[in-house]
Amino acid sequence: MNNHQNAIFYPLDNFIKHSHSFAMTIFHKITNSAKLxxxxxxxxxAKVSINISSYSKR
Structure with missing residues (x-):
């Protein structure tokens, strides 16, 4: 790769790394929210299931 190609692809590589880390941050926030x-x-x-099963035994 010559210097001209490096000058073109370096910002692209930097953008991809930033986008990936930003996407992973959002993904982890979503998964933590989903866990909550x-x-x-x-x-x-579980409480509703227990109440329904106790009513069905009567």
């Missing part, structure tokens, strides 16, 4: 939502939903679902 799941942890909030599971106890509610």
């Amino acid at each position: 939502v799941i942890l909030l939903i599971i106890p509610t679902y």
Whole structure:
């Protein structure tokens, strides 16, 4: 690769690295939010399931 090609591709490489790290940051924020939502939903679902099963035994 000559110097002209390096001058063209270096900013592109830098952009790709930045885009990837930004995308991963957003991905981790989404997954952490999803984990929080799941942890909030599971106890509610379990409580409803227990109540339904106790009513069906009567």
